[in-house]
Amino acid sequence: MSNTHRSRSRRPKLSRVLGCCVAALATVALAAPHAVAQDGEPGKRTRDMTLDGFGDLIARHNNGNLLVYPHSGQFDGENTFTEPPATIGEGWNGYDWLGVADVTGDGNADAIGRNPQTSELVAFPHSGDWNDGNPLGQEPVSFGFGWNGLNRLVFQDFTGDGVADVAGRVAGTGQIQLYSNNGEGGLEAPSPYADGFPNSTWIEAADLNGNGTPELLARGPNGVVWAQVDGSSRVVTLERGWNQYNAITMKDLDGGGVESLVARVAGSNDVVAFPYQGTLDGENTFGDPVRLKPNWNHVSVII
Ligand SMILES: [Ca+2]
Ligand SMILES: [Ca+2]
Ligand SMILES: [Ca+2]
Numbered sequence: 001m002s003n004t005h006r007s008r009s010r011r012p013k014l015s016r017v018l019g020c021c022v023a024a025l026a027t028v029a030l031a032a033p034h035a036v037a038q039d040g041e042p043g044k045r046t047r048d049m050t051l052d053g054f055g056d057l058i059a060r061h062n063n064g065n066l067l068v069y070p071h072s073g074q075f076d077g078e079n080t081f082t083e084p085p086a087t088i089g090e091g092w093n094g095y096d097w098l099g100v101a102d103v104t105g106d107g108n109a110d111a112i113g114r115n116p117q118t119s120e121l122v123a124f125p126h127s128g129d130w131n132d133g134n135p136l137g138q139e140p141v142s143f144g145f146g147w148n149g150l151n152r153l154v155f156q157d158f159t160g161d162g163v164a165d166v167a168g169r170v171a172g173t174g175q176i177q178l179y180s181n182n183g184e185g186g187l188e189a190p191s192p193y194a195d196g197f198p199n200s201t202w203i204e205a206a207d208l209n210g211n212g213t214p215e216l217l218a219r220g221p222n223g224v225v226w227a228q229v230d231g232s233s234r235v236v237t238l239e240r241g242w243n244q245y246n247a248i249t250m251k252d253l254d255g256g257g258v259e260s261l262v263a264r265v266a267g268s269n270d271v272v273a274f275p276y277q278g279t280l281d282g283e284n285t286f287g288d289p290v291r292l293k294p295n296w297n298h299v300s301v302i303i
Helices: 012-019
Strands: 057-061 066-069 086-089 097-101 111-116 120-124 150-156 163-172 178-179 193-196 202-206 213-221 225-228 235-237 245-251 260-265 271-274 290-293 297-300
Touching: 097 150, 150 202, 202 245, 245 297
Parallel strands: none
Antiparallel strands: 057 066, 057 297, 066 086, 097 111, 111 120, 150 163, 163 178, 178 193, 202 213, 213 225, 225 235, 245 260, 260 271, 271 290
16 A cells, blocks of 8 residues: 555546636735745644635535635634635545645645545645636646545644645544655655544544644544544543534634634534634633634535
């Protein structure tokens, strides 16, 4: 398995699928010169598609389009992520797992997808240019095949070099395995990283205590969201009653470099943020929910 994950073979076919499709809407604010904020810091990842230093809200429309809602530059409820979205790809319903992080090592946010038909993990590198509205138009990079054996995937910098690595939960054993990034988009052979997540219905990673090592976050079947701190056995409860959410992601709301919880409420489908309060402090880590988007039932994935 290790050799296949070192592969960087080119995939012109997928490039054609995604290269044709971009219709960035004209009213989207043009990017300011790229301000290096959290990009490349240990234990963090960038989701800044527009290159202004603020992580953007990314979603897959039910029709398969990949949408970017640019960050306005400040955390301000429903004005935080601006409308209309830019469409940066189409055909993404062909992937059953999506992520956004810098996996190629240039500091820009790349889009990653797993094709369940082929079991391949593919990254679409950011071009480094937002103004053309087609940041993903380059040749994709393959991480090889065999990825269907993981039933949860997380893209985050676990190794502290500022480039996103891949962690995944192995179907059956429930163990989290880490595929370290060599810094240039190649993944090393997997190594065991954590246990204790066999029944979790959501898994993520974010550095909540600011020491450069991400915490592993998970939601249990009982609706409790908890964190395993710094890869140790120390566990803290963050939230309770979270089975009411039908999608969960994490987002740097204010450019401060620490990601907050973001979730979609079942029923209303409102997307709400639970702002990071400044310290990793159990159930006080995140504040009361603030609505970001009303009735977001038109998207199937939120990143
Ligand atoms: Ca941005
Ligand atoms: Ca790394
Ligand atoms: Ca940490």
